[in-house]
Amino acid sequence: MQTKTVNNQKHQRSINNAFASHFAKSMFLAVSGLAILTFIGTRMFTHVDLNLYGYMVGTIIFLGGFFYRFISWGERPPTKLLIKKGMKLLFRKSTPKTTVNHLAVYEFIWNRGIYRWTQHILIGWGCILACLVTFPLVFGWMYFTMDDTGYYNIILMGMEIMTVPADGIIANLSYNALNITALMVIAGVSMALYRRIKNMQARAEQTILYDFLPLYMLLLISITGLALTFMNVFLHGVGQPIMSLIHQWSVIITLIYLPFGKLAHIPFRPLSIFARNYREHYAEQSMKKCNVCGNEFVSDEQSKDVVAVLGINQIEFQTKEGHHLAELCLPCRRKYRIAQFSGFPTHDVKVKEANQNAKG
Amino acid sequence: MKKRLYIELENCIGCRSCLAACTQCGGHEERNRNYVYDVNPLVNRQTMPLMCLHCVNPACARSCPAQAIQVHETGAVLSALVEKCIGCQNCTIACPYGIPKFDTEQNLMYKCDLCIDRTKDGIPPMCASVCPTNTLQWLTDEEIANRKKQFNMDNGKWISSMPYLEGETNVKVNLPGILQGITKLF
Ligand code: HEM
Numbered sequence: 001m002q003t004k005t006v007n008n009q010k011h012q013r014s015i016n017n018a019f020a021s022h023f024a025k026s027m028f029l030a031v032s033g034l035a036i037l038t039f040i041g042t043r044m045f046t047h048v049d050l051n052l053y054g055y056m057v058g059t060i061i062f063l064g065g066f067f068y069r070f071i072s073w074g075e076r077p078p079t080k081l082l083i084k085k086g087m088k089l090l091f092r093k094s095t096p097k098t099t100v101n102h103l104a105v106y107e108f109i110w111n112r113g114i115y116r117w118t119q120h121i122l123i124g125w126g127c128i129l130a131c132l133v134t135f136p137l138v139f140g141w142m143y144f145t146m147d148d149t150g151y152y153n154i155i156l157m158g159m160e161i162m163t164v165p166a167d168g169i170i171a172n173l174s175y176n177a178l179n180i181t182a183l184m185v186i187a188g189v190s191m192a193l194y195r196r197i198k199n200m201q202a203r204a205e206q207t208i209l210y211d212f213l214p215l216y217m218l219l220l221i222s223i224t225g226l227a228l229t230f231m232n233v234f235l236h237g238v239g240q241p242i243m244s245l246i247h248q249w250s251v252i253i254t255l256i257y258l259p260f261g262k263l264a265h266i267p268f269r270p271l272s273i274f275a276r277n278y279r280e281h282y283a284e285q286s287m288k289k290c291n292v293c294g295n296e297f298v299s300d301e302q303s304k305d306v307v308a309v310l311g312i313n314q315i316e317f318q319t320k321e322g323h324h325l326a327e328l329c330l331p332c333r334r335k336y337r338i339a340q341f342s343g344f345p346t347h348d349v350k351v352k353e354a355n356q357n358a359k360g
Numbered sequence: 361m362k363k364r365l366y367i368e369l370e371n372c373i374g375c376r377s378c379l380a381a382c383t384q385c386g387g388h389e390e391r392n393r394n395y396v397y398d399v400n401p402l403v404n405r406q407t408m409p410l411m412c413l414h415c416v417n418p419a420c421a422r423s424c425p426a427q428a429i430q431v432h433e434t435g436a437v438l439s440a441l442v443e444k445c446i447g448c449q450n451c452t453i454a455c456p457y458g459i460p461k462f463d464t465e466q467n468l469m470y471k472c473d474l475c476i477d478r479t480k481d482g483i484p485p486m487c488a489s490v491c492p493t494n495t496l497q498w499l500t501d502e503e504i505a506n507r508k509k510q511f512n513m514d515n516g517k518w519i520s521s522m523p524y525l526e527g528e529t530n531v532k533v534n535l536p537g538i539l540q541g542i543t544k545l546f
């Protein structure tokens with residue numbers, strides 16, 4: 001057992017040594033992956049749409065920012081620990097349900113307010129659907145061909161997956177997919193902007209760079225996208241090349257900005273599934289009893305992990321009674337502090353904490 | 361002029377105005393984020409507030425895997441960013457004073473942000489604005505130093521940090537002389 005782990009470590013180190021850093025390695029793997037997929041999808045580069053070249057460059061710059069940001073994130077002790085344990089617990093029975101709930105349905109945002117939920121469904125799903133259409137087009141993973149017979153072929157990864165009448169519902173939906181998603185995003189962003197102007201709660205903390213910039217960028221992308229359609233359909237393409245450039249530019253800037261601002265939550269949010277699995281799994285294993293009152297309040301594992309993470313940060317909350325403060329349940333920990341102030345052991349009086357819910 | 365929250369613990373009469381005022385601050389969604397405790401509930405009526413002390417090296421933020429807890433340039437340790445908090449509850453376990461609250465339904469942690477929309481402009485936080493007994497005050501460092509002199513305690517115990525707290529904090533706490541059997545001179 002011992003030797004095996006040592007060997008594994010050596011092995012890993014030797015692969016990692018081939019690259020200057022994690023960053024170089026991830027970047028290399030991702031760009032190679034994209035290139036291979038593109039090679040296959042475009043039937044050996046025979047179907048590249050050069051109008052979309054800007055997006056390709058944008059995506060690659062985005063990947064650079066993304067890995068830079070997320071690798072340094074992953075090195076923080078609590079993040080590293082959660083990722084490591086979350087990976088191990090990925091295949092719990094509840095994972096599919098948690099995933100759908102956290103990443104697609106957003107029940108927890110619903111509980112924050114129906115307005116906020118509607119706004120996020122529109123923005124989130126508008127963007128996700130738009131990406132599902134755009135990226136395969138950009139990298140040539142998906143394209144369309146038209147038969148003389150008035151039928152329309154959808155080709156995914158070099159394979160014909162569907163042949164539909166050119167004026168049918170599916171064909172119309174797919175021509176208009178990006179228009180529909182643009183309308184969704186515009187509606188959602190307008191709701192968000194309205195809330196940010198009207199709602200005192202939102203106004204309290206917002207800043208232009210963090211809260212407004214992403215909204216304006218999404219708005220710009222959607223409006224220029226719709227304008228493209230408008231110019232094609234009603235103006236016979238007048239102004240289309242310039243608008244196309246503005247649109248491309250706004251998408252690229254947003255992609256580059258994404259890992260650094262508010263939108264960084266998109267690639268990071270899947271960790272909420274790790275967190276849920278972590279809490280569920282270790283709570284089933286064994287619960288930590290409060291060192292003062294004996295109530296179970298968190299899993300043993302999490303209590304130990306938090307103590308360890310604080311330790312790495314040189315934070316030790318050792319009490320003179322020999323506990324770590326993270327081993328006390330929350331009410332006892334608060335009473336323990338009152339006891340430090342007053343000199344009277346409040347936490348040892350077996351009385352539930354008094355009314356803490358004064359309403360305004 | 362930079363001001364701080366300054367707490368004179370034993371002035372507290374347990375009216376819970378601070379909790380009620382807390383619910384009314386912009387960004388607090390009508391939920392209070394602080395605590396008021398009976399010191400010796402079966403024997404007397406002495407109470408003390410327990411607020412987030414806005415640690416200089418905040419354990420809550422250090423333990424957060426999502427970097428959802430940001431430290432404002434004023435030193436205030438903010439509530440979780442709504443789009444970042446992934447609901448792990450590490451922060452609630454890490455805080456040495458048990459301050460952060462967690463809403464399971466919303467999968468979101470919320471805590472005292474020192475009413476950042478007010479204090480960033482030098483306006484006192486809600487709790488200090490309403491406290492009828494000067495338990496919670498909004499003072500400059502100079503005023504706090506004067507307070508210390510005025511109390512005339514040369515045992516160094518008045519402005520408490522170590523060993524009564526676990527680390528340096530931006531909020532200053534005044535140890536209760538009465539309960540320690542020391543007379544305080546007003
Ligand atoms: C992967 C799934 C996603 C999850 C779990 C998620 C989660 C969240 C959460 C919890 C919030 C805070 C909402 C609130 O409390 O009001 C939020 C806000 C936001 N999300 Fe997402 N998100 C996801 C995907 C996306 C996508 C794909 C976009 C599109 C670009 C997006 C754009 C936004 C924007 C713009 C806000 C801020 C809205 C505002 O200004 O109030 N999200 N997200």
Ligand code: SF4
Nearest residue numbers: 412413415419420455
């Ligand atoms: S008192 Fe607790 S919640 Fe407040 S800053 Fe310190 S660790 Fe964070």
Ligand code: SF4
Nearest residue numbers: 424445446448449451
């Ligand atoms: S509950 Fe939210 S704020 Fe607290 S540590 Fe976890 S992710 Fe961070």
